[in-house]
Amino acid sequence: MLHIENRNNNDNVLSALSYFSILFAPVIFPLLVWIISKKQSAQHGKQAFFNQIVLWIMFFIAKGADIFYSEIPDKPFDNPEMMQTGAIIVLVIFGIIALILFIKNIAKGIKLLTKE
Secondary structure, three states: OHHHHHHHHHHHHHHHHHHHOOOOOOOHHHHHHHHHOOHHHHHHHHHHHHHHHHHHHHHHHHHHHHHHHHHHHHOOOOOHHHHHHHHHHHHHHHHHHHHHHHHHHHHHHHHHHHOO
8 A cells, every 4th residue: 555655646746847847847848757657647747748838839929029019119110109009918918828827837736746
């Protein structure tokens, strides 16, 4: 019985590391866990992998909106104020989504470590 309980704790630690990998090896570590590990850890690795992919997509969209916002004054648009407002809205929305996904990954990792 002790062996099974120890294995479950190891699975929880590996699963939690999949979520915490957003801090040290985003996307790569959860992908490896998903491919290499057993059922429970693989499921968490898959979920962490897709969460982190979406997070990075949201981050790059927000960063693109930030770059677009800073380039608008140099371009001959008909209504640059409206373009800047749109860029700020996109930046804020996608930035908030990325932040929520980041916090969600950390929270899931903590939840798995505190799970008995």
